[in-house]
Amino acid sequence: EAQTVLGAEKLMRYSLLAGNRALASYAYEEALTHFQRGLTAKGASLTGAEPATDAETAALLFGLGQVQVATLPVFQLQEAVLSLGRAFDYYAQAGDTEQAVVVASQPLLPAAGYRTGMSQLVSRALALVPPDSLQAGRLLSLYGGLLSTEEGDYEGAQRALDQAQAIARREGDVALELRALADAAETLGYRNRYQEALEKALQASELARRVDDPRSEMMAHYWAALLLLCMGQPNEAEGHSAASLAAAERLRHHFYLARALWAQVCLTRCRGQWQAARDLSDRGLGVSPRESRQLGDRIGMECEVGNFRESEAYQERLLEVTRLTPRGPTIDRAFS
DSSP states (O other): OOHHHOSHHHHHHHHHHHHHHHTTOOOHHHHHHHHHHHHHHHHSSSSSSSOOOSSHHHHHHHHHHHHHHHHGGGGGGGHHHHHHHHHHHHHHHHHHHHHHHHHHTOOOOTTTTTTOOOOHHHHHHTTTTTTTTHHHHHHHHHHHHIIIIIIOOHHHHHHHHHHHHHHHHHTOHHHHHHHHHHHHHHHHTTTTHHHHHHHHHHHHHGGGSSSSHHHHHHHHHHHHHHHHHHHTHHHHHHHHHHHHHHHHHTTTTTHHHHHHHHHHHEEEEEETTHHHHHHHHHHHHOTTOOEEEEEEEHHHHHHHOOHHHHHHHHHHHHHHHHHOOOOSOOHHHHHH
């Protein structure tokens, strides 16, 4: 409120502090307001590829990128990568390798089939650090997931994730091992290598007891639940599904919460618990109205119980998502 008298310096400083505090408590919408206010006061563009001119602008852009990862739909994730890239470029050019690596190490949504540009950013960061270092391990864990979901390079993804796990075990870094195992479960799951993926997911689920990382915890239990269900073990899947949802609720992230709820929809639907499945589906679509997994499952569910008119309404919603999705082998087009 005192900006008109004192100028923008304090506004920018306190916007950055408030934004980071909101991020730490998963208050994404509040954080977005603070970071945007700070960048506007700084005279920096909120969009585009304009590089940061100083450390404060880079920090605000880093915060904005993290919020965008948490709030944008999958088909708009390139905007988040642009924000992160602007911050990364400043730190890399300033010789602040440590902070550049922190920016490039931010987990992106596992957006199957979408090329966001994040794999190129992580590759640039890997060139800045010793190849067998702990910093490299953290980047390799992320890089492996990106190679799998964005590029379809499963062999390259497996090599990167194996190397990340080896570094984590050598260094005794449980947090890195958890993340790498969870990402490996997803990579193997997409390749239909169910038993190997389940082993990784179960190992990660055990490690999650020792680390406060709700994203990796959610992913580990999510894949354990789906894989056990696909292998005909719904009773064993139930506990993992519940644990996945609990972690997603702590994370307060629309994508992961909708995904955890979808796993529960699959479980209740296969048991013929139609109303419970419908309630979970309603909740998932309330959190993420464009979630293709939820929409695709709801179409089939309504057909199975003879509600063809309702099924057509969900088909229209899924077609609208498809129209917004770039052409290519994306998860959204797969479900449509």
